[in-house]
Amino acid sequence: xxxxxPPGAGKGTQAAIxxxxxxxxxxxxxxxxxxxxxxxxxxxxxxxxxxxSGKLVPDEMIGDIVAxxxxxxxxxxxxxxxxxxxxxxxxxxLENVMSARNEGLxxxxxxDVGDDQVVLRLSGRRVCAACGALSHTEFSAPKRQGVCxxxxxxxxxxxxxxxxxxxxxxxxxxxxxxxxxxxxxxLGLLRVIDGDRPCGEVTxxxxxxxxGGAAA
Ligand code: AP5
Numbered sequence: 001x002x003x004x005x006p007p008g009a010g011k012g013t014q015a016a017i018x019x020x021x022x023x024x025x026x027x028x029x030x031x032x033x034x035x036x037x038x039x040x041x042x043x044x045x046x047x048x049x050x051x052x053s054g055k056l057v058p059d060e061m062i063g064d065i066v067a068x069x070x071x072x073x074x075x076x077x078x079x080x081x082x083x084x085x086x087x088x089x090x091x092x093x094l095e096n097v098m099s100a101r102n103e104g105l106x107x108x109x110x111x112d113v114g115d116d117q118v119v120l121r122l123s124g125r126r127v128c129a130a131c132g133a134l135s136h137t138e139f140s141a142p143k144r145q146g147v148c149x150x151x152x153x154x155x156x157x158x159x160x161x162x163x164x165x166x167x168x169x170x171x172x173x174x175x176x177x178x179x180x181x182x183x184x185x186x187l188g189l190l191r192v193i194d195g196d197r198p199c200g201e202v203t204x205x206x207x208x209x210x211x212g213g214a215a216a
């Protein structure tokens with residue numbers, strides 16, 4: 001499965017729920033890249049400036065990362081891609097990976113959220129430095145400011161969640177990623193869900209889409 005949608009649409013939030021329900025790995029290219037940056041790997045050092053300015057990492061580099069990740073044992077029975085593909089070239093890379101496995105995608109789920117809501121969500125998003133749990137300063141405020149409800153870890157703001165970078169990420173999304181909507185609609189894989197509703201309602205529709213109950 002693939003989760004598609006603008007930054008802040010709730011892809012990571014929904015993917016974590018679906019991962020737990022189906023027991024398949026949640027492969028977030030953004031998370032892999034952020035781990036590489038935090039770990040100071042050669043790849044992380046190379047892409048740090050690109051990511052912090054809101055642009056995309058080169059297609060072939062991200063394609064190699066995804067191909068390696070999907071080749072691991074835990075992805076044998078399925079996986080959930082969050083943040084990949086993001087360009088038509090990346091969709092071609094994924095199609096090559098899938099045909100080498102003799103498999104196809106089950107669904108491409110697009111979460112629809114408007115630009116103004118994206119800015120509100122991302123400027124208030126906080127991520128736990130210890131366990132990765134997400135919260136929001138307004139929509140899902142922690143009981144103690146700056147402290148994760150789940151594990152007591154420190155809540156941080158992502159460096160690309162500053163307003164000017166959020167706006168750059170949005171324009172990159174509209175230019176480079178939105179063409180995938182028509183691409184996957186033509187393949188009959190697209191399911192569009194209104195992501196601008198309470199989290200539980202979105203999850204209900206995501207589950208219906210996966211089970212084949214909702215069409216675009
Ligand atoms: P990435 O990490 O993939 O960021 P993104 O796609 O911009 O998505 P986000 O993680 O910001 O948002 P999300 O949709 O997961 O929303 P979330 O659930 O967190 O990529 C980061 C960067 O890495 C890219 O800019 C690029 O540089 C690079 N990169 C990554 N993949 C790449 C690729 N394939 N090719 C090239 N470069 C790549 O929710 C957001 C907030 O809203 C949270 O606070 C959450 O609590 C809240 N929220 C969620 N759902 C709801 C709801 N229903 N109602 C109210 N609030 C909600």
